[in-house]
Amino acid sequence: MRVSQASDKSPASPPQAYTRLHSHFRWQVPEQFNIAQVCCARWAAQPDATKKVAICAYETGASGQFYTYSELQAQANRLSNVLTALGVGRGDRVAIVMPQCFETAVAYVAVLQMGAVAMPLSMLFGPQALEFRLHDGEAVVAIGAASALEGLQAVRANCPVLHYVLGVGDLEATDQRADLNYALALAQEDAHFTPVATLAEEAAVLIYTSGTTGNPKGALIPHRALIGNLTGFVCSQNWFGFDPAANPASAGLGDLPVGSDAVFWSPADWAWTGGLMDALLPTLYFGRTIVAYNGRFSPQTALELMRDCHVTHTFLFPTALKAMMKAYPGSARHTVRQQFKLQLQAIMSAGEAVGDAVFDYCQQQLGVTVNEMFGQTEINYIVGNCSAQWPPKPGSMGMGYPGHRVAVIDDAGAECPVGVAGDVALNRFDRHGDADPIFFLGYWKNESSTRAKFTGDWCRTGDLALRDADGYLWYQGRADDVFKAAGYRIGPGEIENCLVKHPAVANAAVVPKPDPARGSVVKAYVVLAPDFIAARPLDTVARAEFDLKLVAQLQAHVKGMLAPYEYPKEIEFIDALPMTSTGKVQRRVLRLQEEQRAQQRAG
Structure with a gap:
C-alpha cells in the first residue's frame, strides 16, 4: 500500500527547538540600514581587517x-x-x-x-x-x-x-x-x-525574475530584505549558537564562535537571488570567506574545489547534487567525503525539490544532512529545514523559518486543511504582528502585477505544496506544472524523484502529453547517466532495441514505487533538459513542445 507524504507521522509534532525559535524570535529593523x-x-x-579574508578567487589547478x-x-x-x-x-x-x-x-x-x-x-x-x-x-x-x-x-x-x-x-x-x-x-x-x-526601506537591488509567460518582471529589493534572509541562512547552514531574541540587524544574529573557520561556496551565479542573497551577501554579513569560481560546473570540479578551499558550507542545486550522485556514487566502504577529504558541515539546496534519493546520497556519501530551502526573488528564504535544530523529513521542503508566517492557502486566501494542496504564501506580518522585512517593494513600473501577487496580506508564490500534521510542507510543483491525466492530478516532482533513483537516470522532467482519449498522458524526458550513454549501441537498430528495453525497465521501476496512474506512458531520451540560469528545469519549454507536436499530428 502506498502511503502519501502528508500522512507521515514522524515526528509526532513540531520539535521543541523549532517552536522555541519561532515563539522567541522578534524582528528588529532599524530605520537606517545599509x-x-x-x-x-x-x-x-576591525583591527584584523588586513588579514580577514573576504574573497578567495579559485582557479582549477591553481592556488x-x-x-x-x-x-x-x-x-x-x-x-x-x-x-x-x-x-x-x-x-x-x-x-x-x-x-x-x-x-x-x-x-x-x-x-x-x-x-x-x-x-x-x-x-x-x-x-x-x-x-x-x-x-x-x-x-x-x-x-x-x-x-x-x-x-x-x-x-x-x-x-x-x-x-x-x-x-x-x-x-x-x-x-x-x-x-x-x-x-x-x-x-x-x-x-x-x-x-x-x-533607510532600511530604500531600494538596494533591482533583479529580474524569469516568469513563465511574458516579459520578465523587475523585483525591487530593499536593504531590509537582507535582515529577513538571515534566519533562513543561519538555519539552512546549521550556523548556530545564537539567541533567537537577538537583534538581526546587529552583530547578534548567528554570529559564529571566535576562531570559526567557516568557508562558503556555491556555484549559484551572483547575478541571481540564489547567488547574491543566499550566498555572497549573507556570508559577508557574518564576516566570513566566500569562494569565487568563474567556470563551468562539473561534479569533479565542485568536489575538488570544496577539498582545496576547505569549504565548510555550501548551497548546491538539486541538479548539481544529482550530477554528483551519478558521477561519484561512492560506497559504504569508501565514501565520497573520504575520497575528496571534504570538511562540509552543511548543505543547503533549493530551486527544485530535493527528493529522498538525493537526500540519502548527501547523508551517506557527503556526510551531511541536506537542508532543503524554498523561496523566490520577491520573498526569499522563507521555508526550509535545519538538521541542527529539527529533524528534516526526506523529501519535505521543511517549515517556515523563524520570523516568517507561512501557510498553504486556497484561491480565496483561506488556509488549506492538512493534506490538501494549495499555494504556498507568506503573510506580511509574523506571528507577533511585526512586519516581515523579507518582502520586496514591488515590481518595477508594474503596479498591477504587484497587486496580483497578493491576496490581502498573503503574498502568493505560485508554488503548490501540502502540509502534513506536523507542519512540514511537501512540494507539489509550480501551479502551472501540475496537470491532470485520465482524471488524476499529477505532480511531476514525485515521478521525477522516482526516476532519478534508477541507475540509468541522471535527470528527468515530467510533463503532460496531449492525448485525444484521455486529455493528457504522463510523459518523461530523461537524461541518461554517463555509464548508460556509453552502453547505448551505435547501430541504429540495436540502439532502438536498447532504448525500448530501457523504457520498459523505467516504467516498471515507477509502477513498482508509485501509483499505477503515475508511471510515464512515454519516455524520451534527450542530451540535456532545458534549464534556467538558476538551475530550475524549464518544464514549460517541454510542455509547449508537446503541444506543438500534438497540433502537427492533428493537422
Whole structure:
C-alpha cells in the first residue's frame, strides 16, 4: 500500500527547538540600514581587517588568490568615487554584468554604499535579454566583464539613459567597447568614501525574475530584505549558537564562535537571488570567506574545489547534487567525503525539490544532512529545514523559518486543511504582528502585477505544496506544472524523484502529453547517466532495441514505487533538459513542445 507524504507521522509534532525559535524570535529593523555597511564596512573597521579574508578567487589547478575585507572596502571606495564622478546618484540603477570574482563583490559594495541600486545581469544573457532589462530598468552605468562588453555595445543604441560602460578585466587601454577601463579608473581615485546613510526601506537591488509567460518582471529589493534572509541562512547552514531574541540587524544574529573557520561556496551565479542573497551577501554579513569560481560546473570540479578551499558550507542545486550522485556514487566502504577529504558541515539546496534519493546520497556519501530551502526573488528564504535544530523529513521542503508566517492557502486566501494542496504564501506580518522585512517593494513600473501577487496580506508564490500534521510542507510543483491525466492530478516532482533513483537516470522532467482519449498522458524526458550513454549501441537498430528495453525497465521501476496512474506512458531520451540560469528545469519549454507536436499530428 502506498502511503502519501502528508500522512507521515514522524515526528509526532513540531520539535521543541523549532517552536522555541519561532515563539522567541522578534524582528528588529532599524530605520537606517545599509547592506554594504554590515557586509563590509564594519569588518573593514576591525583591527584584523588586513588579514580577514573576504574573497578567495579559485582557479582549477591553481592556488586561490585571497582578498581581505580591507582590500574589498578600499576598492569599493575607489569605485564609488568613480561612479560619483560619472554622475551616479542615490536611487540610480547600475547594471553589473559580471561572473563570480573579486571585482563583482567590489561592485555590489560600491553601488550599495552610494545609495544607488545594483542591477545584476547574468553573463549568459543574449542581446535581447540584456536590452530589455537595461532599457526597462533605466540603468545609467553598466559595469561589465571583458567578455560581456560586445553584448553591451550591441544594445547600447537602444538604451538611451545608459551613459557609461565600465570595462573590467584584461583590456587594452584604448578598448573601444568600454568608456572607461576599470583598473585605470580606480587607480586614479582615492580609497576613502563617505557612504550614504540609507533607510532600511530604500531600494538596494533591482533583479529580474524569469516568469513563465511574458516579459520578465523587475523585483525591487530593499536593504531590509537582507535582515529577513538571515534566519533562513543561519538555519539552512546549521550556523548556530545564537539567541533567537537577538537583534538581526546587529552583530547578534548567528554570529559564529571566535576562531570559526567557516568557508562558503556555491556555484549559484551572483547575478541571481540564489547567488547574491543566499550566498555572497549573507556570508559577508557574518564576516566570513566566500569562494569565487568563474567556470563551468562539473561534479569533479565542485568536489575538488570544496577539498582545496576547505569549504565548510555550501548551497548546491538539486541538479548539481544529482550530477554528483551519478558521477561519484561512492560506497559504504569508501565514501565520497573520504575520497575528496571534504570538511562540509552543511548543505543547503533549493530551486527544485530535493527528493529522498538525493537526500540519502548527501547523508551517506557527503556526510551531511541536506537542508532543503524554498523561496523566490520577491520573498526569499522563507521555508526550509535545519538538521541542527529539527529533524528534516526526506523529501519535505521543511517549515517556515523563524520570523516568517507561512501557510498553504486556497484561491480565496483561506488556509488549506492538512493534506490538501494549495499555494504556498507568506503573510506580511509574523506571528507577533511585526512586519516581515523579507518582502520586496514591488515590481518595477508594474503596479498591477504587484497587486496580483497578493491576496490581502498573503503574498502568493505560485508554488503548490501540502502540509502534513506536523507542519512540514511537501512540494507539489509550480501551479502551472501540475496537470491532470485520465482524471488524476499529477505532480511531476514525485515521478521525477522516482526516476532519478534508477541507475540509468541522471535527470528527468515530467510533463503532460496531449492525448485525444484521455486529455493528457504522463510523459518523461530523461537524461541518461554517463555509464548508460556509453552502453547505448551505435547501430541504429540495436540502439532502438536498447532504448525500448530501457523504457520498459523505467516504467516498471515507477509502477513498482508509485501509483499505477503515475508511471510515464512515454519516455524520451534527450542530451540535456532545458534549464534556467538558476538551475530550475524549464518544464514549460517541454510542455509547449508537446503541444506543438500534438497540433502537427492533428493537422
